[in-house]
Amino acid sequence: MELTEKERDCINVWWFFAQVNGGGFHSFFSNVTGDYTQDTIDAFSRISAPKTQKLLDDARSVYFPDSELSTDQETRNVQL
Numbered sequence: 001m002e003l004t005e006k007e008r009d010c011i012n013v014w015w016f017f018a019q020v021n022g023g024g025f026h027s028f029f030s031n032v033t034g035d036y037t038q039d040t041i042d043a044f045s046r047i048s049a050p051k052t053q054k055l056l057d058d059a060r061s062v063y064f065p066d067s068e069l070s071t072d073q074e075t076r077n078v079q080l
Helices: 007-030 030-044 050-063 073-079
Strands: none
Touching: 007 030, 007 050, 007 073, 030 050, 030 073
């Protein structure tokens, strides 16, 4: 069974807060949750959370200033 967009948004937002509150942005990006960074940014847009959306987008720019953030966890951890 496939999740709806709202269900995926809920999961992405929940995992974002769980990871960032538990270990900061490094934790979010280095774990599998980082695979869904763009999905999470999009979820914040859909739920009208522009400040959190910008915060995550800014963090992405800080952690990955010279490269495109990979959706593959191993590659992303090398980038980090």
